[in-house]
């Protein structure tokens with residue numbers, strides 16, 4: 286026999302939370318459809334995961350690779366959001382709008398360079414061992 290819910294009032298909050306996850310997922314899908322950079326990240330992520338299995342990365346290596354991949358995805362999504370908001374509030378030319386876009390793009394660049402360094406440090410020795 287099913288038990289009565291001891292916290293019936295919490296249901297709406299939980300459903301709202303689930304809906305938020307849904308909206309977040311929709312946001313990722315929408316950005317993926319519209320942003321070529323994100324499509325490139327998606328392909329790169331598949332390649333990196335494949336290489337990770339091929340080289341039998343350790344748990345620590347997987348953790349670092351996951352952080353690097355997640356960092357780039359996260360920053361690219363935030364950059365996409367910044368671009369959308371800037372286009373909304375400042376469709377005309379404005380130096381601040383340009384700066385906001387450039388700084389957001391700079392954040393992606395910094396994260397991508399860091400991810401590249403992590404990738405070289407982790408995969409470099411594995412590739413070197415094959416030579």
Ligand SMILES: Nc1ncnc2c1ncn2[C@@H]1O[C@H](COP(=O)(O)OP(=O)(O)OP(=O)(O)O)[C@@H](O)[C@H]1O
Nearest residue numbers: 322368375376377378379380382383384386387390
């Ligand atoms: N409203 C604006 N006012 C001033 N400068 C802008 C404005 N919109 C864009 N710019 C400048 O043009 C550059 C490119 O803008 P754009 O919107 O094409 O971004 P993007 O990074 O090329 O976007 P995408 O990722 O879609 O290719 C910005 O980085 C910024 O320097």
